[in-house]
Amino acid sequence: MIVITAPTGNIGRHLLPLLLESAPARGEELRVIVRDPARLSDTVRERVEVVTGSHGDAAVVDRAFDGADAVFWLVPPDSSMTPDDAYLGFTRPAANALAVHGVGHxxxxxxxxxxxxxxxxxxxVTVSLAVDDLIAGTGVAYRALANPSFFENVLEEADSIREKGVFGDAADADRKAPFVAVADIAAVAAGLLLDRSWTGTGSVPVLGPQDLSPNDLARIMTEQLGRPVRYERQAFDDLRTTLVGHGLDKAFVDGVVDMKRAKDDGLDAGVTRTPGNTAPTTFEHWVAQTLRPAVLRSAGRS
Structure with a gap:
């Protein structure tokens, strides 16, 4: 039995079809934890066991982890809470349930x-790494998918790209860093969940094909979208003011700003790219397949 948390999220919606394709042939049953089962298609609901509720709820994870051999764990960041509450507080009930039910992986x-x-x-990121330590401390075999920033973060800028030809962030315009598509993360997760021959604890970096700077991203978007796109850097203090203005918890905002500042100081540069940790999806392909339709959909709403 494999339990999937956040099955309708960015990564989960790619992971679940991969597991549905391969798990039955291996004799694996699938169970999902979801707040709103209606967000799952009828076909999916017919093929998985559904546990309704939040996987931050002790009663929910106790029920979901009963009889489970493996769990896919993803914390949905809640910007209305402090980082400790949003990540560690959310995970503690699951850590207890993992130990109680003897989940292996x-x-x-x-x-x-x-x-x-x-x-x-x-x-x-600091809190996310603490979550890894919390789970590893339960005695399960644990693999932390160590990811850089997602291509999908650019989707938040689809309207701005369409209307102004601009996307923004707080990173230095020429700082190169790894990026990855969520579908590639899901593929690595599926492989680990289906082949549980691994033991102990460790990190599995999932890097895209190449390091890219914001200016590189702008150039590629310009080429793929057929319209000029440029990058505008936002000062960290301005980013903090903007996020607080949107009603986010102030401590959570500090966590976002500190993360972005650390990325600018080399947080994502500690892993050497190898054939084993290099995911296949290029930014060019992702823009053509995902961002371009999103920008066109934005245009259709105007």
Missing amino acids: VVGVSALGRGTPVADRAGL
Whole structure:
């Protein structure tokens, strides 16, 4: 039995079809934890066991982890809470349930940065790494998917790209860093969940094909979208003011800003790219397949 948390999220919606395709042939049953089962298609609901509720709820994870052999763990960040509450507080009931039910293997979504000089001042990433330690401390075999920033973060800028030809962030315009598509993260997670021959604890970096700067992203978007796109850097203080203005918890905002500052100081540069940790999806392909339709849909709403 494999339990999937956040099955309708960015990574889960790619992971679940992969498991549905391969798990039955291996004799694996699938169970999902979801707040709103209606967000699952009828076909999916017919093929998985559904536990309704939040996987931050002790009663829910106790029920879901009963009889489970493996768990895919993803913390949905809640910007209305402090980082400790949103990540560690959310995970503690699951850690208890993992131990109680003797779950053997867990694959978690985490971040790059462990072992770097800025790991202890990287905001949300620092807390994410603490979640890894919390889960590993239960005695399960654990693999933390150590990810850089997602291509999908650019989707938040689809309207701005369409209307102004601009996307923004707080990173230095020429700082190159790894990026990855969520579908590639899901593929690595599926492989680990289906082939549980691994033991102990460790990190599994999932890097895209190449390091890219914001200016590189702008150039590629310009080429793929057929319209000029440029990058505008936002000062960290301005970012903080903007996020607080949107009603986010102030401590959570500090966590976001500290994370972005740490990334600018090399948080994601601690892993050497190898054939084994290089995911296949290029930014060019992702823009053509995912961002371009999103920008066109934005245009259709105007």
